[in-house]
Each structure stands twice: as structure tokens, then as C-alpha cells.
Amino acid sequence: MKLKFFALLVFSSLILSAQLTIKGKVVDEFDTPMPFVNVIIKGTTNGTTTDDEGRFAFRTKKNRGVLEISFVGFQTQTIKVNPKTKYLNIVLKEGTDVLEEVIVVTKPKKRLKKKENPAYRILKEIWKRKRRNGVDLVNYYQYKEHKTIEIGLNNLDTAFIKNIFKKDYKKAIKEIQYDSDGINYYIPIFLSEEVKKVYGDNKTGKVREDIEAEKSEGLGAQGFVFDRMSNTFQNIDVFRNNITLLRKSFVSPLSTDGFATYDYVLYDSITDNNTKLYNIYFFPIRDQDLAFKGNFWVADKAFTIKKLRMQVVKGANLNFVRGLTFEKEFEVRNDSVYIPTKNAYEGDFTFLDKNEANKGLTIKKTIYYDDYVLDRPRPSGFYDIEKQKIRPDQYERSDAYWKKEEKESIEDTYKLIGSVKKKKQIRKITGFINTVSSGYINLRGLNLQLGPFWTAFANNEVEGFRTRLGFRTFKTKDDRFRLSGHLAYGFKDEEFKYGLEARYLLSYQPRITTSVAYQKDIEQLGSTLFNTTQLLGRTFGSTALFSRGNNFFLSDVEKYATNFDYAINNNFHIGFNFTHATIKSASPENFSISYLDDVGNLASTVTDVASDVYLTFTPGRFVYGLGVEQRFGRNVFPTIVINYRHGYKGFLNGTHDYDKIQIKYNQPILLGKFGLLDTTVEGGKTFGELPVSLLSVIPANQSFSLVPNTFSLLNFYDFVTDTYVSTHFEHHFNGFILNRIPLIRKLNLRSLLTFRAAYGTVSDANRRLNDGVVNSNGIENIQYNTPNRVYYEYGFGLENIGYGNLRFLRVDAIWRSDYTPPTNSIAVPTPKFAIRIAIRPGL
The missing domain is CATH 2.40.160.50 (membrane protein fhac: a member of the omp85/tpsb transporter family)
Known part of the structure; x- marks a missing residue:
């Protein structure tokens, strides 16, 4: 009976669409790929780090800016980027890069004791403030949540694209996005959006969620598999000691027992909006543990998390998973209250093995949070009202509504999916997924x-x-x-x-x-x-x-x-x-x-x-x-x-x-x-x-x-x-x-x-x-x-x-x-x- 889950395990995560996509690869002077290189829009925390192959990709709402590429022991490079920037091949040269404000360490060959690690002081302060941060600090709260889920086929070559679109190939190739490697292509096959308002009463522990609008397009109606995929990753609370993911328990990098699982490296610091931020990297001690690698930015004095990016290590060896990435962004208020502004999850799944050359399935899920109202109580009985979805078309809204609510430009994605879902080859692929799963x-x-x-x-x-x-x-x-x-x-x-x-x-x-x-x-x-x-x-x-x-x-x-x-x-x-x-x-x-x-x-x-x-x-x-x-x-x-x-x-x-x-x-x-x-x-x-x-x-x-x-x-x-x-x-x-x-x-x-x-x-x-x-x-x-x-x-x-x-x-x-x-x-x-x-x- 368990075989009905066989393709479900080919799924789950999220989307970070925006106006400017920056992709590339970082190598040293000997053409050796450089992992964990910091790639960031200068003066912001908007950026990423390179993977094990030295590759990077991220999106930003900015139309242009200065990209800063830095790594300890190498000369920092800056490159101007704009919408015409396609793919960057970057070579870092060895040099000196002295930071006067903090002590910089690399991942030690021999583990440092906690008190010898400069990151320990910062983590202790984060642990002290765990319970004080977030909307849990106030008595009442409300906010709007906009969730986008996208599922698509990744790592596609031109031969595959030609086979699907045939005579329309030249037109389609201009509309199709590059994959994360900037070389092969990615075709979306399913896209959905949901807008809802959330109201909470911390005195009674009651939460009311009112769906306001829903929209979807693609090959999701053939079975339950896309619903299952879309909801594989629920909200991940990194401030808990353990994170539940795919019915397994992963140690959080912010866990009070984190030093038993991770090596921490205090990397550098920047100043963003007059706030000093420390950049701390974390790596699993044992590559096979159910753990993550990544980095997070911590605000000085308040010691609140501004941004966190982490990915499941390959050694964790989850079935069908080639990569899982999670990003979280927070807004800090009054030096003590942080509220989430964006959660992004992305999963890359393959069938036979994790070879980077194989075609796979991408699931992207992005949640934006805004319109926060804190400490405004609602009338008695308000939080007891439960609005349930009972019809598939219950929350359909007009195009004008969605244009107003749109967080990112995804209109072209909807059009592409509308075209792709009619293609025989794509229907065969999604039909196979539904057959194996059901x-x-x-x-x-x-x-x-x-x-x-x-x-x-x-x-x-x-x-x-x-x-x-x-x-x-x-x-x-x-x-x-x-x-x-x-x-x-x-x-x-x-x-x-x-x-x-x-x-x-x-x-x-x-x-x-x-x-x-x-x-x-x-x-x-x-x-x-x-x-x-x-x-x-x-x-x-x-x-x-x-x-x-x-x-x-x-x-x-x-x-x-x-x-x-x-x-x-x-x-x-x-x-x-x-x-x-x-x-x-x-x-x-x-x-x-x-x-x-x-x-x-x-x-x-x-x-x-x-x-x-x-x-x-x-x-x-x-x-x-x-x-x-x-x-x-x-x-x-x-x-x-x-x-x-x-x-x-x-x-x-x-x-x-x-x-x-x-x-x-x-x-x-x-x-x-x-x-x-x-x-x-x-x-x-x-x-x-x-x-x-x-x-x-x-x-x-x-x-x-x-x-x-x-x-x-x-x-x-x-x-x-x-x-x-x-x-x-x-x-x-x-x-x-x-x-x-x-x-x-x-x-x-x-x-x-x-x-x-x-x-x-x-x-x-x-x-x-x-x-x-x-x-x-x-x-x-x-x-x-x-x-x-x-x-x-x-x-x-x-x-x-x-x-x-x-x-x-x-x-x-x-x-x-x-x-x-x-x-x-x-x-x-x-x-x-x-x-x-x-x-x-x-x-």
C-alpha cells in the first residue's frame, strides 16, 4: 500500500520570483569551484551563498545594484548588475581581507570549544531572547498572508524544449526561464496563489484564518498529488530546538543544543539601515546527520534574526531529494519584537539519483506577510468564528483583484502554464506522476x-x-x-x-x-x-x-x-x-x-x-x-x-x-x-x-x-x-x-x-x-x-x-x-x- 506514496516523494517547497534574477558561478584562479562564497547586493542582506559547485542564483526586487562577492582570504569583487545581466562567471583572487570590527574564523579542522568560538557569545544572546520575539509577545495580532506555490520541471535542455514546443520553439525559448544553474531551462506546470487574513488572541490561544482569495492554473486537477506536494512543507519555526520536516526531526541551527550538531563560523558584519548585522555560518559536524548548512544575519544589541538561509545537507540522504532550501526574513520592531515578512522554501527532486545533470522536479513556495496590526483586540466571540472552504470555486476573484494584490510579476508564468498544460509530452509526465502516486x-x-x-x-x-x-x-x-x-x-x-x-x-x-x-x-x-x-x-x-x-x-x-x-x-x-x-x-x-x-x-x-x-x-x-x-x-x-x-x-x-x-x-x-x-x-x-x-x-x-x-x-x-x-x-x-x-x-x-x-x-x-x-x-x-x-x-x-x-x-x-x-x-x-x-x- 505504501507504493501510492512513491511519487509523492518527488516533491515540495517554494517560489522567489522577482524583477531581477542574478545567476553565476565563482571559481578561484585555478578554475576550482568555491563553495560558501558570500554573494550579496551591496548595502543590503539581499543575496545568497554559493553551493558545493560554486554556483549561485537569487532574485531581487531591485532593477539594478552593485553585487559584492567576498570570501575570507580572497580579494572582494564588486560588479554592477541590471536586467541585462544574464550569467556571471567570477574568478576570485587570493589576497587580504581584514575586518576590524569582528574576529573572523573559518571552519576549524579541530573543533573549537564553545567559549573559544566568537559565535557562541551571539548565540547565547539569541537563546535568551527566543521567547521574547515574535507576535507571541503581544496580546492580539493580525496580518495578511499571501502564499504562492509553483511546481515545475527543471534541468531541461534545448532538445527537450524543441520536442515539446516543436514549431513554437523559437517563441517559447524566449519566455522560458533559466534553471538555477543558468545553463539549462525550467518549465512551470502548476501555479497557485492564496490570500488570507490571520487573527490571533494570545490570551486564549485562539487563531482565526479567513481565506480571501484563491487562484490556480496548471495540471493539478488530475489527482491529489499536487495538493500533497504543495503542503509537504508547513511553517518551519527555526527558533524551536527541533524542526519537523518530512516526518523527521532536524536539529535547528538556533537550537540551544546546536553546538552538539553544528560548527559555527562568525564570518563578517555589515551595517544596514544604521543597524549592525553579524553574519554567522553553520555546518553539520557529521554530514549524514539530519541537519542544515547555511547562514543567518543577527542584529547587534537586540540580537534578533534579520535573515536566515539554510539547506538540507546532501549527506542527510532523503529519498528523491536533490536539494531543499529555506529562507526567512524578519522585520525588527522596538529592538525586541521581530515579525516574519517572508518565508521561502524550494525543493529539487529527482527519481533515480542526485546527479546534477538529471532532469528533476522543482517545488517553490513563497509566503509574504504584511499589514501587521498588533495589540488591537477584536469583539468577544470574533476568534471563535471558523470560515471553512466548502466549494472549489468559493474564493475566486477578478483579475483586477489579483493585479492589486500581486507581490511579484508572475503574469507571464500563468500564460506559459496555460500553454504548457496542453502539450502532450507534459501531460504524459504529469500523468505518470499521478499514476505512480495513486x-x-x-x-x-x-x-x-x-x-x-x-x-x-x-x-x-x-x-x-x-x-x-x-x-x-x-x-x-x-x-x-x-x-x-x-x-x-x-x-x-x-x-x-x-x-x-x-x-x-x-x-x-x-x-x-x-x-x-x-x-x-x-x-x-x-x-x-x-x-x-x-x-x-x-x-x-x-x-x-x-x-x-x-x-x-x-x-x-x-x-x-x-x-x-x-x-x-x-x-x-x-x-x-x-x-x-x-x-x-x-x-x-x-x-x-x-x-x-x-x-x-x-x-x-x-x-x-x-x-x-x-x-x-x-x-x-x-x-x-x-x-x-x-x-x-x-x-x-x-x-x-x-x-x-x-x-x-x-x-x-x-x-x-x-x-x-x-x-x-x-x-x-x-x-x-x-x-x-x-x-x-x-x-x-x-x-x-x-x-x-x-x-x-x-x-x-x-x-x-x-x-x-x-x-x-x-x-x-x-x-x-x-x-x-x-x-x-x-x-x-x-x-x-x-x-x-x-x-x-x-x-x-x-x-x-x-x-x-x-x-x-x-x-x-x-x-x-x-x-x-x-x-x-x-x-x-x-x-x-x-x-x-x-x-x-x-x-x-x-x-x-x-x-x-x-x-x-x-x-x-x-x-x-x-x-x-x-x-x-x-x-x-x-x-x-x-x-x-x-x-x-x-x-
């Missing part, structure tokens, strides 16, 4: 998609080799109605299986959805404990291509189901399900789910007529899409699910009356540089006498792949319970251990530890219900083998295995505790140790 293939002109492709083939003992063709209707990601289904065929049992589900968005505000489904298919009921809104069976137990041992423990299920879901808000849902399911063994000669009915007769079919009422709470989760189907971001958030189920005997021929309550809680915990701990705890209780097919089975996993919240060294139906509790813990060290081991750290591997445990019981009444029941071969193959003591599995693993950018393989070594396996079982005995793999293509 698993569905677009049938152009039919508003229909086939997939997902990762469920197309499977194998099990009942059906043999199984093929499956799925489909769904899809016009845009905001479709109000969606029809989906599948047709499957087993080559051993020579039978067709199928399912169909229709979903409709009844109301945008409040958000109310309903769905109905019918299914006649094979299911593995012992591979999951419960779900809420999934009406069609999609359990991995019957869809795995390769598995351990044999598996006859499959059920033939014919089901009618309906769902009604009410969203109090995006992350708090109340829902109701009603199902009518007829369940029987898919292989009665090997696996019996028969039971003794009320008069003591043997019954082989269960008719489960039941209703579910559930609550789901996911605070902080990112939600995308306004149609009946939504998608969720991969950010860190807790999940709480409570489900109450009641079975009806007699109604619509239901065979059993029962009650079941289940609770599940998942909490990822970021532990700074020590990694991420993912914890899950769930439990349930069933009231009533039930056959095995309606009890709670501790989820087993007989496939060779890792599946979340299952036990890899159990067979299906090893533990059948009516009362249970289970826990799952995974700690991902994100390189904290292996990055500190010589030689091994060069492999860029990541380590992890796992622990899973389960405990359950079953009542005597439920044991008696199945006593003496045998399959058609006379074998009593299902036992109520509840764990009389805690059953657990533990292990360690390595992830980030692969080559180049393709590092999505994970391998776990797993052991289990001793337990007494079921007797007279047709299942192969479970191993005490196993190696399991997983594909985790996520960033």
Missing part, C-alpha cells in the same frame, strides 16, 4: 481510472493465482460523486468475484457523505481487527502475492453495506455503518467456521446483520480535497478511533445478537535528534456468544512483507479472543546511531527497533459454541488459543536501503516469545525467527 491509470476522455495496480495480482491456496481489475470514476479531485469497484478471477477455483461502491457528498457545510456497497469476494477476516469507513474488503491476507506456509483460513463473503459520515470539522468525524454479510468458509474441506446453533445443530453459514457507530479524532492532520474523497498529509498527528458495534438476531435473518466496543490510539512522538517513536495501543471487548468468524482475531501476517499493526510470526486464527489488548511500538533512529560509526555511516543506513505485544481471553460460553466442530475432512482445525500470557515479538531493522535516490527498502529481523500453537491445525508451524521486508518510498 496507483490509478487515467483513461483519457472517459473520466475513468483503472487501478490500483498493486492489487492486480495475488496468490492463495483457495483461489490459486488471482487477478484483479479495479476502477473508479474520476473527473477532478473534487468530484462530488464517485463510483468504484473491482472484478477478480481465481484460476484455481475458476470463479469471478466482484464489488461495487458508490459514494456521494450530501453537503459541503457541514460535510456529510454517504455511501452504499455490494461485494461478493474472498476475504481474510483474521488480518485486521476493525475499520470504520472501508465498506469493501481489501485485507492484505487475500491479496498477497507471496506468503509463508499455507493459508486456507479464508472466508467467502457476500455483503451489503452503507455508511453515513458527519464531519464536525476536518479532523473530528462521527459516523454510522449498517452491514448485512453472509459468511461461510471459502475452503470447507480444510477450514471450518461452523458452530452449534440454539438447538444444537451444526450451522456452516453466519449471517451478520450489524450496525456501527464510530468517532474518529485526528488533531493536527492535514486534509486535502473538497469532494467526496479526501486525502491526508503525512505529517505527525495522533489518531483516536472509538467504535461500537451491535449485531441483530432475527432482523433480516441475522443469526447472532451481540455488542462489541473497540478503541484504537496511535501517537507518533518526535524525540528530536533521537528519532521518531510510533506507538499504537488498541483494545476491545465482545459481549455475547459468537462463532469464530465474528470474534476478534489477533491480526497475523503470513506474507513476507511488513504490515503495520500485525504480528509476523503468527498464523491466521492462532489467537481468537472476545477480549483483547495489543500494542505496537516502532522507534526510528533516523541515523542517530549509525551516523556515528566510522565506515558504516557512509552507507547512509537508518536503524530502528520494534516491539509488539498482545493479550486476550475468550469466555467458556464461546469455547463451547465451537467445541467438537470439524471441517469436512473430520479435522478440528480451529482452536480458541488465546494468549494465556502476553505474546510478544521484538526485533531490529535497517531502512533507507538502496542506491542513489532509490532508498525505500526496509529489512527487519524479528523474534517471538514462546507460546503453545493450536493443536490439530492444518497451518504450518510458525517460526521463532524471521526476516521481513517492506517498501517505504516515503520521504
